[in-house]
Amino acid sequence: MQHHPLTGPANTVAAAKLSEKQAPTGKPMLVRHAIDSQAVLASVAADNAGASVLFVGTTRGLTSGVATLSLEYEAHEMMASDCLAKLQAEALTRFELLGCAIVHRLGAVAVGAISVAIATSAPHRRNALRAAEWLMDRIKQEVPIWKCEQGADGVRLWVHPASMPQSCLTMTASGGEHEQYR
Amino acid sequence: MQIDPTPLARGNATLRISLFAGMADLAGCRAVEIEWAGGSVALLRSSLAAALPAIEPLLGRSAVAVGGVYATNEATVPCDAEVAIIPPVSGG
Numbered sequence: 532m533q534h535h536p537l538t539g540p541a542n543t544v545a546a547a548k549l550s551e552k553q554a555p556t557g558k559p560m561l562v563r564h565a566i567d568s569q570a571v572l573a574s575v576a577a578d579n580a581g582a583s584v585l586f587v588g589t590t591r592g593l594t595s596g597v598a599t600l601s602l603e604y605e606a607h608e609m610m611a612s613d614c615l616a617k618l619q620a621e622a623l624t625r626f627e628l629l630g631c632a633i634v635h636r637l638g639a640v641a642v643g644a645i646s647v648a649i650a651t652s653a654p655h656r657r658n659a660l661r662a663a664e665w666l667m668d669r670i671k672q673e674v675p676i677w678k679c680e681q682g683a684d685g686v687r688l689w690v691h692p693a694s695m696p697q698s699c700l701t702m703t704a705s706g707g708e709h710e711q712y713r
Numbered sequence: 714m715q716i717d718p719t720p721l722a723r724g725n726a727t728l729r730i731s732l733f734a735g736m737a738d739l740a741g742c743r744a745v746e747i748e749w750a751g752g753s754v755a756l757l758r759s760s761l762a763a764a765l766p767a768i769e770p771l772l773g774r775s776a777v778a779v780g781g782v783y784a785t786n787e788a789t790v791p792c793d794a795e796v797a798i799i800p801p802v803s804g805g
Binding site (some may be wrong): 610646 | 731733734736738771774775776778781782783794797799800801802803804
């Protein structure tokens, strides 16, 4: 019996070997040093990946017309690590990723420097792109990490958006969107 | 910082509550201790607001984590729980 060259047993074996060579899924990291984004991207390389996505968040120099000197990040580290690990696991399943890496920086981050890096890999681009966006949205909503803007005007401003999402509390939310506590 | 729990019901245990970011700035400390005989997250919120009125507006927009997990207002806070107030997050 002749086998189709793309679907026959030989290629099935090859496909099985490929699927074994997935990216090692390292735990999400909270770091206090500069993030090597290329290393984050390289960590999700997989033989069967058709797309790898790298997202980096960087410190913006101007927010609402006020110059920012740097951002200072702090976290509830144990809880943030747990939350990031759960999000990573959910992203791997939900978007059928081959690799997923998350690194968030804590402490002072100068203008232009990377505060967060997310890399995803998948057989096709759409899932890799969607997963990176989904992860960033979830991180910004529920992972206990906060930024403090150190303004050029000397003002320190903790950024506390309107409210924690309903999934995290049952009290009625108050306050405007993106309200900041000064 | 030790807070007189009055007018809270006095219990026989001290509950340590961790504060972060703008919440710590408002309170002037990174953790507070209150006497706690056990009760719900909702009771903890009102007890904390009574002890530290300055944090009340932000507390209303914050989540409460018990044992490192977000807890609803109906959840129970045991006397030996690890509790943190999680103000609206802004990572990324």
